[in-house]
Amino acid sequence: MVITHSPPLTSSSRSTSSDKSESNEEWELLGTAAEGLQNASTMEEHELKDAPIFTRDAIRCGSSTPQYGVLGRALACHSKKDAYTFQDSRVYLNTNAPMSALVCGVQGSGKSHTVAVILENMFISSCSLLGTLTKPLSGLVLHFGEGGAGSSPCEAAWIGVSNHPSIKAPPVKVYVSRSSLNTMKGIYAPLTLQGNVTVEPLSFDESELDAAAFLSLMAVGSSDGAPLYIQIVLSILRELGESFSYQAFMTQLELKKKNFNPAQLAGLEQRLALLNSFMAGRKTKKNKWETFTEHKRRFAPGELTVVDLSDPFIDPASACGLFEVLTRLFVRADVKTGKVLVVDEAHKYLTSSNHQSGFTKALLSLTRQQRHLAMRVIISTQEPTVVNPILLDLCTVTILHRFSSPAWWQHLEKHVSADFTDNDAFDKVVRLQTGEAIVLAPSGLVTFPSPISGESHSVGQIGRRYLILKTRKRVTVDGGASIRVVD
Structure with a gap:
């Protein structure tokens, strides 16, 4: 019987064997070239699912996102060198993924209309004209004004009023200060009488x-x-x-x-x-103690909560303190769906001097964590200078309606990704028609024409380009129309 012995395993051979094993294990993480192509396709699908806006052609070229709504139509897409149009100009808002947006423009430019269109896409599921909405969101709108009998309702609350029998308006709860309850009920009477809107006093429970x-x-x-x-x-x-x-x-x-x-x-x-x-547990006129039971569901899926602190006895600093508390409560609320926070008419309570206020810090923190909190943050303002510059940097979408202030433009130009070196972008902003806007969305997806054939064939991110967008019509009542002497 011949006994053979294997050669001794030297340190060199052990090292080579170990290196090969580790090398193979590493390649399992890196993948092959074929897998790389497959991963690229997967990445495109991931980008589509997370893109804040996209065109109809972009959906056709990739897998569809679960829910989205019509935002408007793209009149043109501009880059540093050229401009072009799309075969299908429909632009959609992704209501399934978290995002943050700044909407600005002077009064009458269509700013509030755009915010209302965004909210319709997130709350109205009964209208096929809007797109696809399988799971409506839960929303909080923060609004502040001067108060008094001459005040106007928060325009976002009008999405609770519909003139079309086929369109079911979402429930809207409006919370106001107790000291102005009767006045605010009178101001919101056109909404409460016509639509699915209620007005209640705002109060906090000790818990x-x-x-x-x-x-x-x-x-x-x-x-x-x-x-x-x-x-x-x-x-x-x-x-x-x-x-x-x-x-x-x-x-x-x-x-x-x-x-x-x-x-x-x-x-x-x-x-x-x-x-x-604002504490609950006070005696009412009927000498009964108020309870907090009715406020346990301040936030609910498919419902829009509006906090309107328009009150002559509340100053902007106090309003910001209350908004900070409400924002924190909204984040904590378990609503089993996505959330949207609207900072409405921000120029009325935010200033360039309070960029470090508690409320601003709360907005910054919320925007940074929006993906983990299933949150969408929309800031609506006439003056972009009141918004913290870091917030401008963090916004995934910027919608610029008409304005003519060079100072506002210079402020925005420092904090957006679009390439405005052609020097005529500001001229375009000044000349925008009502309802038109320049839209900046670097991660938005559109189709680009082939440099050879000129036909759209590939999907790509908007990047440093920008869109000229015409916002769609509303399906709910527009309560912010201009009042003219003669129509």
């Missing part, structure tokens, strides 16, 4: 308020340079920590107040007044 919400409602920023009584408020909150409750805080505050001087007491009471005016 909703954590320490962060409490600081927002009291308009407390950083502790640097804060008055002594604010320092004491912060120390109480730190002591309570995670065991914070409204009653526990007020108990501790009552003990500390005994050492305050009249000036400190006046400052404290002024800050507490706003908080107390």
